[in-house]
Amino acid sequence: MRRSPYSPGANLNPVEDFRKMRRIIAEDPDWSLNIVPCLSKLCLQSIERNFEGKPIFEELTPIQKDFVQENLSTSLPLHVTANLISDGVYWKRCCEQRWDLCDVSHYGHSWKRMFFERHMETIIELFIPEVTETKTVLVMVPLCRNYVKRLDISQLLPPIKEPQNEEEEEFGLELASDNEYDRPSLDHFDFNILLDKLTKLEELHLVYRVKQCGMNFEWKMFEMTTRDCESLAKALKSCKTLKLLKLHQSHIEDEKCRLLVKDLLDHPSLRELDFSHNLIGDKGARAIGKLLNRSKLEILNLCDNEIRGLGAKAIAHALSKNSTLLSLNLRLNRLRDDGGQAIGKALLNNNTLLHLHLGGNELTGPTAVTLSKVLVQSNTLKSINLSCNNLCVDGGRALEEAMSHNTSVTECDIRLTEVDKQSVSFINQVVWANQSLEQKRHAQESKTK
Amino acid sequence: MPKKRGGSKGGAKTEEEKLLLLQQRAQAEEEMAKKREEILTLFLKDKLQKEQKNAAVNLLKLNEGWRSVLRQTRAAELRRDITVLSQTFERQLDGLDSVVKNLERDLQEAERQSAHVRRVHLQQLERLRAQQDQRLAFVQQHWEDGLQQLGARFGLERKQISSHCRQQRADLADAKFTVEQQHKAVMNEIHRLYSEGIAAYESAHEDRKAALLLVNKGTLREKLLQNQEAEQLCSAETQQLSLLLFRTQDLVKKTDADMRKVKTLQDTVISLRETLTSSQTENSSVETNLSAARNQVNTKTHELRDQLGQVHAAARKQLTQLTVQSDNAAKKLQALIVKGQKVLRVAEMCHKLESEQREVLSLFWSEELQRAEAETETEEPVKDMRELRQVTRRINGAVLQRAALKKQREDLSRENQQLRDLLRQHLDAMTISDADAGGHHALLAVCQAPTTTAPPNADRRHTVIEAAHAVKHAL
Numbered sequence: 002m003r004r005s006p007y008s009p010g011a012n013l014n015p016v017e018d019f020r021k022m023r024r025i026i027a028e029d030p031d032w033s034l035n036i037v038p039c040l041s042k043l044c045l046q047s048i049e050r051n052f053e054g055k056p057i058f059e060e061l062t063p064i065q066k067d068f069v070q071e072n073l074s075t076s077l078p079l080h081v082t083a084n085l086i087s088d089g090v091y092w093k094r095c096c097e098q099r100w101d102l103c104d105v106s107h108y109g110h111s112w113k114r115m116f117f118e119r120h121m122e123t124i125i126e127l128f129i130p131e132v133t134e135t136k137t138v139l140v141m142v143p144l145c146r147n148y149v150k151r152l153d154i155s156q157l158l159p160p161i162k163e164p165q166n167e168e169e170e171e172f173g174l175e176l177a178s179d180n181e182y183d184r185p186s187l188d189h190f191d192f193n194i195l196l197d198k199l200t201k202l203e204e205l206h207l208v209y210r211v212k213q214c215g216m217n218f219e220w221k222m223f224e225m226t227t228r229d230c231e232s233l234a235k236a237l238k239s240c241k242t243l244k245l246l247k248l249h250q251s252h253i254e255d256e257k258c259r260l261l262v263k264d265l266l267d268h269p270s271l272r273e274l275d276f277s278h279n280l281i282g283d284k285g286a287r288a289i290g291k292l293l294n295r296s297k298l299e300i301l302n303l304c305d306n307e308i309r310g311l312g313a314k315a316i317a318h319a320l321s322k323n324s325t326l327l328s329l330n331l332r333l334n335r336l337r338d339d340g341g342q343a344i345g346k347a348l349l350n351n352n353t354l355l356h357l358h359l360g361g362n363e364l365t366g367p368t369a370v371t372l373s374k375v376l377v378q379s380n381t382l383k384s385i386n387l388s389c390n391n392l393c394v395d396g397g398r399a400l401e402e403a404m405s406h407n408t409s410v411t412e413c414d415i416r417l418t419e420v421d422k423q424s425v426s427f428i429n430q431v432v433w434a435n436q437s438l439e440q441k442r443h444a445q446e447s448k449t450k
Numbered sequence: 451m452p453k454k455r456g457g458s459k460g461g462a463k464t465e466e467e468k469l470l471l472l473q474q475r476a477q478a479e480e481e482m483a484k485k486r487e488e489i490l491t492l493f494l495k496d497k498l499q500k501e502q503k504n505a506a507v508n509l510l511k512l513n514e515g516w517r518s519v520l521r522q523t524r525a526a527e528l529r530r531d532i533t534v535l536s537q538t539f540e541r542q543l544d545g546l547d548s549v550v551k552n553l554e555r556d557l558q559e560a561e562r563q564s565a566h567v568r569r570v571h572l573q574q575l576e577r578l579r580a581q582q583d584q585r586l587a588f589v590q591q592h593w594e595d596g597l598q599q600l601g602a603r604f605g606l607e608r609k610q611i612s613s614h615c616r617q618q619r620a621d622l623a624d625a626k627f628t629v630e631q632q633h634k635a636v637m638n639e640i641h642r643l644y645s646e647g648i649a650a651y652e653s654a655h656e657d658r659k660a661a662l663l664l665v666n667k668g669t670l671r672e673k674l675l676q677n678q679e680a681e682q683l684c685s686a687e688t689q690q691l692s693l694l695l696f697r698t699q700d701l702v703k704k705t706d707a708d709m710r711k712v713k714t715l716q717d718t719v720i721s722l723r724e725t726l727t728s729s730q731t732e733n734s735s736v737e738t739n740l741s742a743a744r745n746q747v748n749t750k751t752h753e754l755r756d757q758l759g760q761v762h763a764a765a766r767k768q769l770t771q772l773t774v775q776s777d778n779a780a781k782k783l784q785a786l787i788v789k790g791q792k793v794l795r796v797a798e799m800c801h802k803l804e805s806e807q808r809e810v811l812s813l814f815w816s817e818e819l820q821r822a823e824a825e826t827e828t829e830e831p832v833k834d835m836r837e838l839r840q841v842t843r844r845i846n847g848a849v850l851q852r853a854a855l856k857k858q859r860e861d862l863s864r865e866n867q868q869l870r871d872l873l874r875q876h877l878d879a880m881t882i883s884d885a886d887a888g889g890h891h892a893l894l895a896v897c898q899a900p901t902t903t904a905p906p907n908a909d910r911r912h913t914v915i916e917a918a919h920a921v922k923h924a925l
Contacts, residue, residue, distance in 0.1 A: 223566065250569055278569040305569060333572075 041065070049073050058085045075099075079120075083144035088113040109150070117145035122154055128190045130160040135194055142198045151204035156212045157189040159222055188226040192236035196243075203244045207233075209251035224252040227260070234264035243268070247275035258285030266295045273300040277330075286312025290319035297325050304332035304358070313340030317347035320354070328356040332386075336362040345371030352381055360414070361389040369396030373403030376410065384412035397424035404431045411436045800848065807851075872923065 038046075045065055048057050049072050061069065070091035073082075075098050082091070092112035096103045100119065108115035124138055189209060196202065209229070211222040225233075230253075237243065248261070258281045265271060274292075281289075286308045292298065293316070308316075313336045320326065336344070341364040348354060359368075369392045375382070392400070397420030404410065404427070413432050415425060 220562070250566075250573065278573060305572060 042068075045069055046072070053077055053081055056081050056085055079141070079144050083117070084147075092116045111148075114148045114150060117148040118151060118153075121145055121149055122152060125152070125154050125190055125195075126156050127158070129158050130188070130190060132161060138195060139198075142195065146198060146200055148201070149199055150201055151206070152199075152202065153204075153206040155206075155208055155210075157207070157209050158211060159189060188229045191232045193232050193239070196236040197239035197241075199240070200242065202240060202242055204247075205237075205240075205243055205245065206247040206249075207251070208249060223250075225257060227257060230257040230260045234261045237261070238264040238268070242270055244270055245273040245275070246271060247273075247277075248279075249275060250278040253279035253281060253285075255282045255284040255288075259288045262288040262292045266292055268296050271296055272298065273302075274298055275300075275302040276306065277302050277304040279306055281306040281308060281312075283309055283312035283315070287315040290315040293319040293323050293326060299325055300328045301326060302328075302330040303334065304330050306334050308334040308336065308340070310337055310339035310343070314343040317343040320344065321347040321350040323351065324353050326351075326354055328358075329354060330356075330358040331362065332358050333361040336364065338365055338367050341368030342371045345375055348372075348375045348382070349378060352379075355381060355383045357382065357384070358386040359390070360386050364390035364392065366393055366396040366399075368392075370399045373399040376400070376403035377406045379407070380409045382410060384414075385410060386412070386414040387418060388414045388416040390418055392418040392420055394419070394421045394424075397421050400424065401427050404428050407431065408435055408438060411439050800844065803848065804844065807847075 045061075045068055048055075048061075049069055052058075052069075052073060058066065058069065066087075067090065070086065070089050071094075073086075073091055075091070075095045086092070088111050092115075093103075093105075096105075096112055096116050096119070099116075103112075103115065105112055105115055108118060121141060124141060127133070128138065196205075209223065209225040214222055225248075233248075237246065246265075253261070253276060258276065258279075262285075265274075274289075276289075281303065285306075286303070289301070289303070293301070308331065313331070313334075316329075316331075317340075320329070331344075334340075336359065341359060341362060344357075344359070345368060348357070364387065368390075369387070372385070372387070376385070387400075392415065397415070397418070400413075400415065400420070401424040404413065411432060413428055415428065
C-alpha cells in the first residue's frame with residue numbers, strides 16, 4: 002500500500018482515501034474488502050467445485066443448500082443432480098441458461114419440472130429412429146420419472162431414407178407388420194419404451210410433423226403411419242396415469258382412429274381426448290362414439306375433421322346414453338342438418354353436457370329449431386356456439402323464442418349466422434341476465450359455504 | 451294439167467309434148483327428189499335423235515364411270531388422310547389426358563397443402579387466442595382484485611366517515627338545544643326592554659310633535675316669501691335664455707355655411723389629389739421607361755467595355771509576343787555579334803600567332819605562297835578556295851600545335867604534382883601536426899612513408915613509382 006501524501010490527521014473523504022489506497026475495484030458483488038470468507042463458505046465452495054465426484058447435498062442445512070444451488074455449475078451431469086437437488090434456484094438457472102423463454106407458470110411454477118419436461122421433449126423431438134440409440138431415452142427415464150407430468154412434443158422425426166435396407170431389431174419393438182424389405186423397421190419414435198415408465202405422466206400432446214424441413218419436404222413427414230398407430234396405441238394402454246391425450250394434425254384417418262380407440266377403450270384415467278385437425282370420418286366417429294360410453298371422457302375435441310351426418314348420428318347415439326361428457330367440440334366438420342339434428346335430439350336426453358361447439362358445420366334452420374327445443378328444456382347446458390352456420394332469420398327466431406325460456410345458458414355465440422339483429426340483441430340480453438343470475442348463485446353458494 | 455296436155459296435144463305435139471314430158475319428168479323427178487329428201491331428212495332426223503340419245507346415254511355412262519373412278523381414288527386418299535388424322539388426334543388426346551392428369555395431381559397437392567396450411571394457421575390462431583384469453587383473464591383478475599381492494603377501502607372509509615358524521619350530528623343536536631334555551635331567554639328580555647322603550651318613546655314623540663308644529667308654521671311663512679323672490683328671478687332668467695337661443699340659431703346658420711365651404715374645398719382637394727396620383731403614375735411609368743433605357747444603355751456599355759477589354763487583351767498579347775520575339779531576335783543577334791567578335795578576336799590572335807610562327811614556318815608558307823601566287827593568275831575563281839585551303843592549313847597547323855602544347859602542359863603539370871606530393875610528404879615527415887601533439891605519445895607518432903601514389907583519375911594510366919625511387923629523388 003502506498004502511503005498517502007496527506008498527514009494522518011487530515012479530514013479526508015473515505016472513498017477517495019480508499020481509491021488512493023487500492024486501485025482495484027471489485028466486479029464481484031459478493032466480494033468485499035473487509036470480510037474474510039468464513040470457513041463454512043469455503044467448504045461450501047469446495048463442495049460446489051467437487052460436486053460431481055462427491056455429491057453432498059442432503060446433509061446441508063437449508064441456507065447452505067440455497068447457497069450451493071446458487072453457485073453450482075449448471076453443466077453437471079443430470080444423473081448426479083436430478084434426484085438430489087430439489088426444486089429451486091439451481092433448476093431456474095439451468096432453464097434460463099439453456100432456453101431463452103421460460104414461462105414457469107405454464108409448468109405449475111416448478112423449474113425442475115420445466116427443465117425435465119423440456120429436456121425430455123427435446124430428446125424425443127430430436128430422436129431419429131435407427132440413428133439415435135434408445136439408450137439416450139431410457140437413461141433419462143429414471144432421472145425424470147418423478148417430475149414429468151406433461152409432454153408437449155411438437156415434432157417427431159422420421160427415419161433417414163437410405164437406399165439399402167437395414168433391419169435392426171430395436172429394443173422393445175415387436176411390431177406386427179408386414180416384413181417388407183424396403184421399409185425400415187421403425188416409422189417414428191416408438192412410445193412403447195417410454196410411456197409405461199413415466200409414472201406421473203398426465204398429459205401427452207403429440208404432432209407427427211417435422212419442423213424446419215426446408216427443401217427436404219415430403220408428405221410422409223407429416224403423416225402418422227399405421228405401425229406408429231399400433232405402437233402408440235399399445236403405449237397409451239400401458240400408461241395408466243394419462244389424463245389428456247392430444248394428437249392433432251397428424252393425418253389420422255378412420256382406420257388409424259379405430260386402431261387408437263380400440264386400445265383406449267376402458268382406459269382407467271383418460272379424461273380429455275383431442276383429435277383435432279385430422280381426417281377422421283364417419284367410421285372413426287363411430288369408434289369414438291363407442292369410446293364415449295366405455296370410458297370416463299369429459300372433454301372431447303374433434304374440430305376440423307371430416308365427420309358427416311352418419312358419424313354425428315353415432316356420436317349422438319352415444320351422447321344420449323352418456324353421463325360423463327362435459328364438453329363436446331365438433332367445430333369445422335361437415336355435419337349438415339341431419340347430423341346437427343341428431344345431436345340436438347340426443348341432447349334432449351342428456352343432462353350433463355355443459356359446453357357444445359357446433360360452429361362451421363353447414364347447419365341451417367331445422368337444426369336451429371331442434372336445438373331450440375333443447376334450450377327450452379335444458380337447465381345444464383352452459384355454453385353453445387353455433388357461429389358460422391347459415392341459420393337465417395327463421396333459425397334466429399326459433400332460438401330467440403327458446404332463449405326466452407332458458408335460464409342456464411351463459412354463452413351463446415351466433416356470430417356470422419345471418420340471424421336478424423333483433424334476435425341477436427334479444428339473445429344477448431337473455432345471456433347477460435343469465436350471467437348475472439349465475440354470479441348471484443355463486444355468491445350465495447360461497448356465502449352459505 | 452291433163453286438160454292442158456289434152457289441149458296442147460292437138461298443137462305442136464311433139465315439141466310441146468316433149469317439153470311437157472320433160473317438165474313432167476322433171477317435176478316428177480323433183481318430187482321424187484323432194485320425197486327422197488324428205489325421207490332422208492326424216493331418216494336423218496331419226497338418226498340424229500338416236501345418236502343424240504345414244505350420246506346422252508354414253509355421256510351419262512362416261513360420267514358415271516369417271517365418277518366411280520374418281521370416287522375410288524378419292525376414297526383411297528381420304529382413308530389415308532383419315533388414318534393420319536386419327537393418329538394425330540389420338541396423340542393430341544393422349545397429350546391432353548396427361549396434362550389433365552398432371553393438373554389433377556397438382557390440384558390435389560395444392561389442396562392438400564392449403565388444407566395443411568389452414569390447419570396450422572387455425573392452430574396457431576387458437577393458441578394465440580388462448581394466450582390472449584389467459585392474459586385477459588389475468589388482467590381482469592388483477593382489475594377485479596384492485597377493484598375489490600378499492601371497494602373495501604372505500605367501504606371502510608365510508609363507515610368511518612359515517613360514524614364520525616353521526617357523532618358530529620349528536621354533538622350538534624346537543625349544542626342546538628342549549629343554544630335554543632339561551633335564545634328563548636334572550637328573546638324574552640328583548641321583548642320586555644322593547645316594550646318599555648316604545649312606551650317611553652311614544653311619550654317623547656308626542657311632546658316633540660307639538661313643538662315641531664309650532665316651528666313648522668313659522669318656517670312655512672318664510673318659505674312663501676322665498677318662493678316669490680325665486681319666481682321673479684326665474685322670469686328674468688327665461689328672458690335671458692330666449693336671447694341666447696336667438697344667438698345660437700344665428701351661429702348654427704353660420705356654421706352651416708362654413709361646412710359647405712369646407713366641403714367644396716375638400717372636393718377640390720380630392721380632385722387635385724387624383725391629378726397628383728395620375729401624374730405620379732405617369733412619372734413612375736416614365737421612370738420605369740427611363741430606367742429600362744438606362745439599363746439597356748448600361749448593358750450595352752458593359753458589352754462594349756468587355757469587347758474593348760478583350761481587344762486590349764488581344765493587343766497586349768500580341769504586343770507581348772512581339773516583344774518576346776523581338777527580344778529573342780535581339781538576343782540572337784547579340785549572340786551572333788558576340789560570336790562574330792569572338793571570331794574576330796580569334797582571327798587577330800591567329801594572325802598574331804601566325805606572325806610569331808611565321809619565322810618558324812616561313813619556309814613552308816613561302817613555298818605555299820609562291821604556289822599560291824603561281825596559281826592566282828591562272829585560276830581566279832578558285833581564289834576563295836585557295837584562301838580556304840590556306841585557312842584550313844593554318845587551322846590544322848594551329849590545332850596540331852595546340853595539341854602538342856597541351857600534352858606538354860599535362861606532362862609538366864604531372865611532374866609538378868608529383869613534386870608537390872613528394873615535398874608535402876617530406877614536410878609532413880619533418881613536422882608534427884597539432885593533433886598529434888596533444889596526444890599521449892606524440893613523440894612516437896609515425897607518419898606514413900613517403901610514397902608517390904597515382905592521382906585518382908581513372909582515365910590516365912600512370913606508372914607507379916616505388917618508394918625507393920621516390921626517396922632517391924627526394925633526398
